[in-house]
Amino acid sequence: MTANLFDLLPLRETTLSNRVMVSPMCQYSCNSEDGVATDWHFVHLGSRAIGGAGVVMTEAAAVEPRGRITPQDLGIWDSEHADALAPIASFIREQGSTPAIQLAHAGRKASKRRPWEGSMPLSPDDGGWEVIAPSSDPWPYEDDAPPTRAMNQDDIETVITAFENAAQNALTAGFEIAEVHAAHGYLLHEFLSPLTNQRTDDYGGSFQNRTRLLREVVSAVRSVWPNDQPVFVRISATDWLPDRDAWTVEESIRLADHLATSGVDLIDVSGGGIHPDQQLPETGPGYQTTYAQRIGAETTEDIRVGAVGGITTPEHADALVRTGQADLAIIGREHLRDPQFTLTAASELGAEEITPPPQYYRAYPGIAPE
Numbered sequence: 001m002t003a004n005l006f007d008l009l010p011l012r013e014t015t016l017s018n019r020v021m022v023s024p025m026c027q028y029s030c031n032s033e034d035g036v037a038t039d040w041h042f043v044h045l046g047s048r049a050i051g052g053a054g055v056v057m058t059e060a061a062a063v064e065p066r067g068r069i070t071p072q073d074l075g076i077w078d079s080e081h082a083d084a085l086a087p088i089a090s091f092i093r094e095q096g097s098t099p100a101i102q103l104a105h106a107g108r109k110a111s112k113r114r115p116w117e118g119s120m121p122l123s124p125d126d127g128g129w130e131v132i133a134p135s136s137d138p139w140p141y142e143d144d145a146p147p148t149r150a151m152n153q154d155d156i157e158t159v160i161t162a163f164e165n166a167a168q169n170a171l172t173a174g175f176e177i178a179e180v181h182a183a184h185g186y187l188l189h190e191f192l193s194p195l196t197n198q199r200t201d202d203y204g205g206s207f208q209n210r211t212r213l214l215r216e217v218v219s220a221v222r223s224v225w226p227n228d229q230p231v232f233v234r235i236s237a238t239d240w241l242p243d244r245d246a247w248t249v250e251e252s253i254r255l256a257d258h259l260a261t262s263g264v265d266l267i268d269v270s271g272g273g274i275h276p277d278q279q280l281p282e283t284g285p286g287y288q289t290t291y292a293q294r295i296g297a298e299t300t301e302d303i304r305v306g307a308v309g310g311i312t313t314p315e316h317a318d319a320l321v322r323t324g325q326a327d328l329a330i331i332g333r334e335h336l337r338d339p340q341f342t343l344t345a346a347s348e349l350g351a352e353e354i355t356p357p358p359q360y361y362r363a364y365p366g367i368a369p370e
Helices: 039-050 081-094 153-173 187-192 214-224 249-261 289-298 316-320 333-337 341-349 358-363
Strands: 009-011 014-015 021-022 056-063 096-106 131-133 146-148 177-182 229-237 268-272 303-306 328-331
Touching: 014 303, 021 341, 039 056, 039 081, 056 081, 056 177, 081 096, 081 153, 081 187, 096 328, 131 187, 153 289, 177 187, 177 214, 187 214, 187 229, 214 229, 214 249, 229 249, 229 303, 249 268, 268 289, 268 328, 289 303, 316 328, 328 333
Parallel strands: 021 056, 021 328, 056 096, 096 177, 131 146, 177 229, 229 268, 268 303, 303 328
Antiparallel strands: 009 014
């Protein structure tokens, strides 16, 4: 039978209530530099769970302090973070959604001001910190970029351990899905792409070496994550730099096979972010979804895929699943515009499987119990 947007999606022993996921979207809204979730995070994430999404995923949560993009980023490197996130995860679960968290390290894109403050680099004197990356090339800012230090073996081992500890903290907080962020030009993506990885050791050069750190991080996360709960990985399927030696869709397909055998259950397929010179495709509806379709169709191992990018209507999200382009519709900006996207979709498409909370029945006469 053909699946639709409102069908259950079993992943190990975790069953998603439908095929809609709230994409991780940075909020840059921690009150200080401690990375502790606030009321903003509770309302932001909780309202999307009330809105019916099958998975509600946090923004990128830094696995160590130097892995933050900005000083106001969410963290998951300490038990204090788990304590603050636990009520949020619990509330999401109470609404029938699956609570998920994205584990991240910003690499050379760390230590910046928030987007609405210009996104320019922060020096240590201004509250910034040392930036690490696979190689010493900094992010190409228009103005002089701060120094970027190439990671040594100790740094690599520290990062792997940080992801493992972060996964344990996330589990303690009650999250049921852990997603490893290896996209958008952040640290793990920087190791994958030959554009940003000029190493000559076991972590650079060949495809096997450039993917080594991600595979080791996944193994570390999987070692503490329960066998009955899924692990996702978000990747940029392509660097969108066809004229340079960069990461390609073909390499993403190879990587997906490796990740499937490492215990990854779903590839969250995005694109770009490694360099400002990237050549984006025409950014219309579903402009990135063909990458998910290719990875799902061309991998030899059994792995699920999620599509993201320009999914704005219920009809489009449903069509992605019905036509087999993706197993999960991952929706970001439209969830900012409409926190109740899934309820809206169910109402418009006549899906009786999805019902609002009783407090909202009066607004959804077509799908609410009589």
